[in-house]
């Protein structure tokens with residue numbers, strides 16, 4: 001029987017075939033063969049078989065160009081996948097998998113085991129992923145740059161494909177002697193594996209034990225399928241699921257994913273405000289918007305409808321949030337208030353305390369021998385206090401306190417004065433490197449006490465804060481306060 005090109009089928013047919021194949025423990029290609037073998041076919045051949053089974057694809061009808069399939073939808077837009085490639089013959093399928101994932105809008109950050117590099121090169125993987133390929137636990141550059149702990153945290157889903165017998169054994173036993181296994185052990189992200197191995201390895205009592213352990217640990221599986229092994233004439237269960245089956249599993253995971261903030265609307269402010277002096281000069285601060293934007297994105301990933309009000313920043317807009325650009329504190333206040341009511345407000349922006357009383361209409365000029373101008377300042381509206389005491393006050397109000405001294409005392413005073421539930425206090429003195437930097441060390445102050453978080457990336461602060469907000473908002477009766485933060489996703 002000639003080969004069957006599944007990708008030429010239309011999406012609905014592909015989905016039906018995928019479900020049948022998964023139910024029967026077969027690859028999609030195999031399932032198609034089984035279906036075809038049940039049909040009464042003319043002896044003439046397979047072209048007709050294919051057309052009997054499914055409507056012909058545009059390419060078969062001669063309508064398409066190039067590959068003949070319409071580009072898939074952005075079903076994985078904004079999803080951050082960490083792809084661990086193990087050392088099996090099926091590693092070659094990862095090249096196609098990466099392509100499929102990226103064309104659906106996912107970002108793919110690859111890690112390759114040492115053995116994987118015997119099968120495909122980091123060069124090909126990196127070129128398709130358009131990202132650096134991580135291979136070494138002890139790489140000084142990678143460790144300084146990203147680090148294995150951050151790699152493990154900055155993913156919405158970790159996918160191991162192919163997951164070798166060896167990789168599964170290490171995972172089941174908590175070994176961490178290379179980058180892939182260290183990341184898998186350090187992660188709080190959900191994990192999906194696509195096992196691929198010889199049928200005897202799959203059926204070995206050791207692998208059976210490891211499979212059971214991994215399933216108990218909440219690891220998700222896609223495949224393996226039955227069929228002939230690529231490297232031998234042996235047949236049985238052990239073939240890695242096809243790239244499109246893995247993609248479908250990933251899509252299904254995100255569809256049913258953990259979205260504890262679905263249905264909640266959250267206002268976030270971010271960046272600095274700029275207060276004009278004259279048409280060319282202004283007063284601003286060093287806020288980059290990195291922390292506020294990361295929080296907006298993290299809340300959106302948990303399903304919230306996020307309205308981000310941002311001062312001028314030079315970083316990209318976060319995925320999945322609606323954005324209002326403002327410049328001054330007064331504009332930010334009106335934008336925020338126009339967005340009420342909301343379930344929560346997270347006020348991260350570094351709002352200027354003062355503005356020049358009246359902006360000069362023309363550029364201020366130096367005059368020979370003249371005195372420098374005196375800027376008369378007036379106080380800006382306090383946006384956090386405005387929201388904290390507003391008639392339409394959100395159920396949860398979170399403020400940020402950027403301080404250079406007496407961090408805790410100032411944060412506690414702010415909590416009271418501004419009517420906030422939590423103040424996230426961070427030290428922004430020059431030596432801390434927080435303003436404009438990528439890391440942050442924060443303390444969460446509430447009426448119930450103070451929670452100290454260790455130094456971490458701003459992304460990680462954002463994810464943990466989003467989880468904490470989700471916990472505070474989820475049970476209708478819950479009162480916002482300090483409670484243990486869980487960044488673990490349910491994996492069942």
Ligand SMILES: Cc1cc2nc3c(=O)[nH]c(=O)nc-3n(C[C@H](O)[C@H](O)[C@H](O)COP(=O)(O)O)c2cc1C
Nearest residue numbers: 086087088089113115116164165166167196197198
């Ligand atoms: C040609 C060849 C093909 C292999 N294919 C597989 C395979 O499909 N699945 C598997 O579990 N191991 C396979 N192995 C063995 C693994 O490469 C070996 O167990 C290795 O230590 C796995 O390392 P890793 O888990 O760190 O990637 C193969 C080895 C060779 C030489």
